[in-house]
Amino acid sequence: MSIEAKHKFKPKIVAFCCNWCSYAGADLAGSSRLGYPADVKIIRVPCSCRVNPMFILRAFEKGADGVILCGCHPGDCHYSTGNYYARRRMTLLFSMLDFLGVENGRTRVEWVSAAEGVKFSTTMNEFVEKVASLGENVRLGDLRCRN
Amino acid sequence: MSYGKSQAEQIREISGVNPHKCMKCGKCSASCPSFNEMDIKPHQFVSYVLNDDAEALVNSKSLWKCLSCFACIERCPRDVKPGKLIDGARQTVVRQRGADYLMPEEIPEHLDPKLPQQLLVSAFRRYRR
């Protein structure tokens, strides 16, 4: 049974994918016809280290229910060290988000190489299922924008 | 047990085995110590389940010849676990009343002074619900 049929709630999910690995992994999932829910929308970035925590906060502010960041496996970064930066930044950010009420299940970092179409698909299926089970997200607001 | 499902489906469910993973290499049959006693051979188990022909499988003597020695499970290169599949088939039989391969009344004839308790316990578990 597909996830689509199981859950009525359709989460909004943003996936940041490194151009060199997971974006290509997603392409491979596509050309291998390995499905995952349409709730996932991918944004291409040159490296996982390009992802500013601000982008993720912005996504949650604008109504995302889950955000996943995919990069190259440790040691395999196209730019040598970018994924290590990303890992450290996200560890901090995710624990802070958890504190704010955005549960850990709504955020994830995953290493997916260009050859791992299967992993990309299973990761997205798992992630969507997890986020869907958590239901709608709290909306983060920017206090500066309030009157 | 889940009613309304075909026996082949039940076997798949109980055993947790995905018969589609089999690549028909025959290493299970090459390893099986009971091969010659079986009418349906270990490498054939998957076909019966895939073809929804569970009836032939559950009526085969192979059910009662598998020793659960796990040689096929250990050596299978595709992680199919034929031994679990045949155990699933056996389960669908022993879970139905009256289909027991071992009757309590026949036990005394099998006993001898050296026979360990463990043997009785194991045989009961294997042959009966």
Next chain:
Amino acid sequence: MKYSYYPGCTLKTKAKEMDAYARASAEALGFELEEIVDWQCCGGVYPLGTDEIASKLSSVRALDAAKEKGQDLVTLCSACHHVIKRVNDDMKNVDDIQTRANNYMELDVPYKGETEVLHYLEVLRDRIGFEALKEKIVNPLKGRKIGAYYGCLLLRPSGLMAFDNPENPSIIEDFIRAIGAEPVVYPYRNECCGGYISLKEKDLARNMTANIMDSAAGFGAEALITACPLCLYNLGLSQNAARLPVYYFTALLAEALGVKEEVLAS
């Protein structure tokens, strides 16, 4: 060192001596086997069906009892070891079984596979050490050529049992060396003895054990040792083949440690 100990049904009846030798040897080696109170039969075989719960509960009880005491759980019979070790793995790694078993059990604290399950041989290898064992031997079994018979249950499936190399094990050979005897390696030491088939179809088991016996004798073994009462029984059935004596490994251990006589006397 104190371990929780699960003897199992046969060690209380037909294989009493295996148990008695193990306890006496443990004492000589400086560890204690504390029998679990009111243990129940493990069932003899591990239930393979993914939906089997009730048949695993007795093992969970034993495992939980060891956890309560904060002890590792030691087993002696291969079959008990196989069942308890695999149930423990289920409780640790299979969410569904863990949840449902705990629902049945209604324990104060749910059991989640915390206990470590050790076979007596693993205690000798990993806790005592075969080198240390060697030093405690007072009566080395010099010149005795002994074949190890492993059977299936200790070794397979190797991923779960994590006991030894499933196709070319060495733990019992190392044990034989430690007690001063000479191990005889033969290829059928990990082949099945026939297991429970021997209740109804003794001839089938006979064929299998004959193969094992011939192979061991062919390589020069004068005796076999095993850790399983059912293997011992089946090996004893063999006909039209070499008829090597079969002992429990604990019997030789007790002999080498010089405690055999006191066990026999008691």
Next chain:
Amino acid sequence: MSRVQRIGVFVCHCGSNIAATVDVAKVAEMALLEPGVVHAEEYQYMCSEAGQAKIAEAVKDKGLTGIVVCSCSPRMHETTFRNAAERAGLNPFMVEIANIREHCSWIHKDKTEATKKAVILARAAIAKVNLNAPLKEGESRVTKRALVIGGGIAGIQTALDIAEAGYPVDIVEKTPSIGGRMSQLDKTFPTLDCSACILTPKMVEASAHENIRIHTYSEVEQVSGFVGDFTVDIRKKARSVNMEKCTGCGVCSEKCPAKRNASEFNRGLNNRSAIYTPFAQAIPNVPVIDRENCIKFKTGKCGICAKVCQAGAVDYEQKDEIITEKYGAIVAATGFDTIKLDDFDEYAYSQSKDVITSLELERVMNAAGPTGGHLERLSDGKEPKNIVFIQCVGSRDVTCRGKGYCSKICCMYTAKHAMLIRDKYPDVNVAVFYIDVRTPGKNFDEFYRRAAEEYGVNYVKGQVGKVAPQPDGSLLVQGVDLLDNKQIRTKADMVVLATAIEPEAGVRKIATMLTASIDNNNFLTEAHPKLRPVESPTAGVFLSGVCQGPKDIPETVAQAGAAAVKAIGLLAKDKLLTNPCTAKADELLCNGCSACENVCPYGAITYESREVNDHGIREVRRIAAVNNALCQGCGACTVTCPSGAMDLQGFSNRQIIAEVDAICR
């Protein structure tokens, strides 16, 4: 960026690839509602000549300033569409792709859902283009020299082809001689040529070529730089023998008293001395001292080799040397090894000397091998009468023991072995247990059939469960004949295992140094599985031979040539265009904190004192400056920058946020 864009959106059907699951008309219709969009249309094949013409036409007619193509992955056709835009007079970086094929139509089944998603993906790309700015590529120079890592047949062929085209090339080989696995083979399929006879001339040619330098007993230690301009440190391990002085007479090896060291070349089947040349045709023909096993190095006493060397070439004081070289292109040709058989003890490999791998059999069959080419049991030197071959040992095995892939070469070399044995020793019975016989290739299936039909090799469909050594020294093979539905127990004197191959152990380290991607089986990944099979996704890095995937010698040689052509194509250029998506600091926001400099993996950021005009206040400030030739555009600095001064062109903060907003809307 402030001016309003005029955006054209082009939705591709890709035949039915997209149109079958995405309502392309709807996507175009919805795109027209987005801000900045002045034109939207759909077409069968946007990448076709006609499709590209449509873009040019719209640019002209509608005065487009930005373009969104909703089509396949940008990794497929981004360049196509950027070039089309450029030809139409637009800056190529004003084009963005919405990937509605790989990321949408191919993975979803429900048309409504897929269409909805395609609309959102288009929206995100439109939002991004609204903020795009024209970018200009920089230029970088090309060092006209190539590096080939690995000196097997793949590396040798690549080097020869590059050298022949007139470019200098270096081979780095970690063992004492070039030649690789092919030098260990006895004969080659399907023609039964003697492997050494066809390889040795190539080795000699490579060593004599004026454009080729060979560094044997050497390893790549560090790689920095990028396409066209790599800097590589090579460790030349101490050979302990002076290459210039040595005459290759071999007296040292002969007199060396430390003779009991397993010969790597003969797969450990016999021994070599501590000072040794791996094989007779080795290039260079200069021995090395294996310091771990040399008595002189272990105890300080001995020194016999130095005494007997008339040329005075033995040098115990030699040290490892690191040389640094510049290269424009790098070719990985690191090759393979057979897997360890520790987890396959059911075949008794570790228990019997008469159970051997196929590569070991090559050595046994070879005249220069441990038995002088005489087929014999390694346990007792007797001629075997019954030989069993077992296929797929560790191949097509998805458990943790083996490899999930087919090793590809085994079916053919086993046919070769069986045929050669039956030819030379007609009394020997040969049986082959197989799962499938896979022999695609020119004259391959014919070759296999000859083994069966003309040479009487007994092919048994089925696997072997156990090989049991018997007290009489024979081997009892228990297998199955699936076509007969019988379990077989047959006695053999020798068992040969067609052992799976895997990439050479050091490849992961090399991939990391090259930032070349690698798959779960340690094979290097190609840039595109069909259309760019010899290029790594990392620009300037090319793949040759089994390091990319299992292949036989003809395929390896073909791929080696292809990799060479790609490298030559690169070296032939005087200048390369560099990625314009580089980092840029806003001088008014930068506070000169150095945070960006610390995270930059390329040392592309420096600081300069610059006069700025901050809202009328003129002052000299310390400001980050990015060297565009060095910056590779990862964006690490942009996130580290505490003041938000650093941004990445083409992937700016505002652009990505616009995409996020469009998706979450």
